Every structure is written in C-alpha cells, then in structure tokens.
Amino acid sequence: MRVLVINPGSTSTKIAVFEDDGEVLSKRIDHPVEELDKFDRLMDQLEYRKKAVVETVEAAGYKLEDFDAIACRGGVLPPLSGGTYRVNEEMVHYLMHESPVEHASNLAAVIGYELAKGLKIPVFITDPISVDEMLPEAKLSGIPEIERKSYGHYLNMKAVARQIAKEKFGKKYEELNFVVVHLGGGISVAAHRKGKVIDINNANDEGPFSPERTGELPVGDLAKVAFSGKYSKRELKKRYVGKGGLVAYLGTNDLREAMRRADEGDEKARLVIEAMAYQIAKEIGGMMAVLKGEVDAIILTGGMAHNEAFVKMISCYVDRYAPVYVVAGEFEMLALAQGALRVLWGEEEAKEWKKEG
Secondary structure, three states, X not given: OEEEXXXXXXXXXEEEEEEOOEEEEEEEEEXXXXXXXXXOOHHHHHHHHHHHHHHHHHHOOOOHHHOOEEEEEOOOOOOEOOOEEEOOHHHHHHHHHOOOOOOOOHXXXXXXXXXXXXXXOXXXXXXXXXXXXXXXXXXXXXXXXXXXXXOOOHXXXXXXXXXXXXXXXXXXXXXXXXXXXXXXXXXXXXXXXXXXXXXEOOXXXXXXXXXXXXXXXXXXXXXXXXXXXXXXXXXXXXXXXXXXXXXXXXXXXXXXXXHHHHHOOOHHHHHHHHHHHHHHHHHHHHHHHHOOOOOOEEEEEEHHHXXXXXXXXXXXXXXXXXXXXXXXXXOHHHHXXXXXXXXXXXXXXXXXXXXXX
C-alpha cells in the first residue's frame, strides 16, 4: 500500500511517501515568509500550498493516482475521541470556515481532500490536536467558568505507545496502561488507560515548565502581574507561551546549550534544568495516581528525549515505580501513515466525522 502524508507547519509543509510502513520519500517544502505574508488568512494559502505539494510529488516521479490513500495531520476540530477519521465534506467545511483557531494543521485535510477529488482515493486524519478522551472529573478546574482542556501531542504520544506495546509487551495499545511524556518546546504528560488518554496537562497552561513555556503558575501572583498595567494581553500571553520556562531563566530554549553551561560550572543553569526535570517527574507521579498505580510503563518521547543526561534526571525519580522506555524524537509522519494503513489493512475501521449539534 502506498500512502502520501501531508503535514503543514507555520512556514513549511512536510510530505512523505510510505510503501506499507516504510518511508521511501521525505520532503520539507519551505514557504518564504514574504510569500505567506501575501495571504490575509491562513486558509487563503490553500491553493498555494496545494500547488507546492503537487509539484513536489510529481518531481519525485509520482502521480496522485499512484496512491492508495492520503494521510493528513488533523486540525483543530471540536473535541473528539482518538483514532483515524475519514475526511469528508463536512469536516473540510468546518476546518475552512468554523474552526476556532487558525492553525496550520487545519490546512492538511483540506489539501488532501482537494487532491483526492475525482480519484476515489480515501483521505484520513489520525489523532488530531483536539482529541478529548479525558475523564469528566479531570475537566473540572475549581471554578465553573474555566474547564481544563484536552490539548496535547496526541499523534506522537499514541504512536510511541503503540510501538512500545508491540515491541516490549507483545500486546495492543488498548490492553495496557502507560504514562507518556512528550518532551518538546511544550511538555505533555498523559495518562493512557487501555488506549484512551484519560488525563493530560495542557502544555500551554499547566504542568511543568518547558524550554519555552511557564507551565502552571501561582494564580494569585499571576493575577497581580496581569493587572499591573505593565503588559498588554498579547505581551503577557507571549511571556507565558513562547518566552517562559528555560528561555526566561537562561535566555536560551535549547536544552543542549543549557546543559553545556551546567557542565562548565554554571550553577544557575544546573538548578533550572534540575527544576524542569523535577517538575516533569512530579507530573508523572500525578498521572500514575490517576491510573491508580496500575502502570505498565513510563514512555519518554520528543526531541529532548535524545538528551541522555536529562532523561536520567527524570528517570531517577520514577523508575522504581514502572519501567522507563525512551523513544526519542517525533514520529508524526509515520504515525499518520500507520493510521491510514490500519484502515486499509482492515485492522481498524475509519470513523466518520460529524459536527455535533
């Protein structure tokens, strides 16, 4: 089975070709900022990006009719359960005209749907950003006006959980319990119970601080800063998401640079790194409690999982409670291809998306 994978980012579009689950082509199409600035809205980039995808695919020697399916990054849809969904006209309309957030991922399914028109090629999304499998009690924040939201690195987390389930346990993801930690610019720590993410920290607002985000903050002090008059709403948000965490303390969002400083005797750098590891471990402990201690494994993934010293800092807190497995990096393209392949191979039935209400 041959699958075309499409994954747009803010200034690039990644594409890949998989033959079964082997990647035979990987391309990153960079979009110059001056080109993107010509478009008022993100969705106005549709034809521009679609043309770039077609040209890249054809330059690699493929025709669209050569593919058995197109697998696309899932966009910002209303809350939905995990799995693989068939892209339909209703989903495309929602992503184009109703999605509450302008996010580059919204383009993926629309591009795929447009490319597949008239070719009878199925188009799928898998484990989109807005997966919501949280327990009802996990959504209460403490005040009725604010609900805890289910945002996280679901595509990568579920992919590595499936991998560890198969390779280390010889079982299906749906048979096991994991705590999965995505270590990136934002940090997601999630409780996976029998194939469902029943609780997760929103990496923008909760949990440990990360290279670019503050995580949870003392609410009283946060209110004082918010009403101090020193910052606009936009400036304040940027300070907490983008300029918080590691970069706020050390002026860098690169863990490798921070570790280099620590190794050269910078005690502040060492303290900040150890504090980040400490907060991650504390969040892991909370998710283990959510799973009532019935945890088959703790899985660390994402870019920072490449750093063995940092992984050890986290593991030393939690490895007595469950085995710790490291699957460093991100596997979004493979995860999207595998989602489509599970449907093509009859291992999973594609879900049909319909807007509620």
